[in-house]
Amino acid sequence: MTLRFYITSLLSLLLLSVAVPARTAEYELLYRATISPDSEVARVEIRLNGNKLPRRLVLHLNPERHLKVRSDAGLTVEDDRATWKPKGPQASLHYDFVISEQKASGSYDSLLTADWAILRSDKLIPPITVSVAKGLTARAQLQFELPSDWSSAAPYASTSDSKHHYEIVDPGRLLPRPKGWLILGNITSRQDVIAGVDVRVAAPAGQGRRLQDTLAFLAWTLPDVKAVFPGFPDRLLVVTAGKPMWRGGLSGTRSLFMHGDRPLISGNRTSSMIHELVHVATGINGGKDADWIVEGLAEYYAANILWRSGALSDLRYQQTLDWKEEWAGEADTLFVKRSSGPVTARAAVFMHRLHLALQEATDDAAGLDDVARELARDRGRVSLSQLQEIVHALAGNKVDVDALIAGLE
CATH class of the missing domain: 1.10.390 (Neutral Protease; domain 2)
Structure with missing residues (x-):
């Protein structure tokens, strides 16, 4: 055999090795929260399902709000850290989450009432660090179990599987996690597509008198925000409510909260709404x-x-x-x-x-x-x-x- 034959064969093997894509595997990740006005806590389950699962998950807890962390196996809880080594193909972890959080002023930045709840999903689900095999990815969803007459609004697209079920988008993360504001219960909302952004403005029933004004304000100003920040998320949820919620504005992932008494344009000719929209746009x-x-x-x-x-x-x-x-x-x-x-x-x-x-x-x-x-x-x-x-x-x-x-x- 000639030297040319050996060189040609070697090049073919190299090209073949480059052309073969790396193997990937996927597992299902479900965050399920059961919320009822009869209980002060949300009953949360993190469920994993797949032939391969993460080797280890570490939940960074708020000990005052994440309570009774438990699993059938592989769980160690120390102070504000829960280390979970799931055994599969199916594994679940459970805990209780205290929904209402009162500030020193007496107002709330998270609240459960008899008719509705407003909270942030990135508080409901704490930060999680994960150790996984190379190429292992998750398909993540968020689901709520609510009273039959309750509705839900989240800054994610609904799945076609069932009511109150959302697909989680968290680019660049090994473990997708829900983030952003939520409103659940007897609620009212207005929705439109503005500059390519699916916008929903929602409030507890009886507190939605300014929803259309807010939507019109966003129709006027959001195109200019997006002109500055073309990477603005393709979905935006604006949650608004009055007393006893905190009288301010606070941004979240693809979402923001704005107290119902805050003006869209203040007397000094600035806008708290636009201020928070810029935070949503930049994510910095x-x-x-x-x-x-x-x-x-x-x-x-x-x-x-x-x-x-x-x-x-x-x-x-x-x-x-x-x-x-x-x-x-x-x-x-x-x-x-x-x-x-x-x-x-x-x-x-x-x-x-x-x-x-x-x-x-x-x-x-x-x-x-x-x-x-x-x-x-x-x-x-x-x-x-x-x-x-x-x-x-x-x-x-x-x-x-x-x-x-x-x-x-």
């Missing part, structure tokens, strides 16, 4: 002393989106910027653990100045939208150094982030 969180970046972006766009959509005139928008400049003077620094009030106003002023500096340096070729999109690209933790790198890539040495920060003092 602040690293060490970087929460101001996250909150500053949201607060900047809370007025800017109103202006670019035509809801604010140039004069009114400038008045809003001037008001933020004045309020920002009450903050000594941006670098605090949690940004709020004057610190957030100071951060919004920085974002506006950064936008103007980028426009000037690039002859209007770049602005804050470009920075915001880059920060939101990976939907993860952001930092000042990352912000500096993005600005340098857009404008080189023509824009000095540190100098802009120092100029706020």
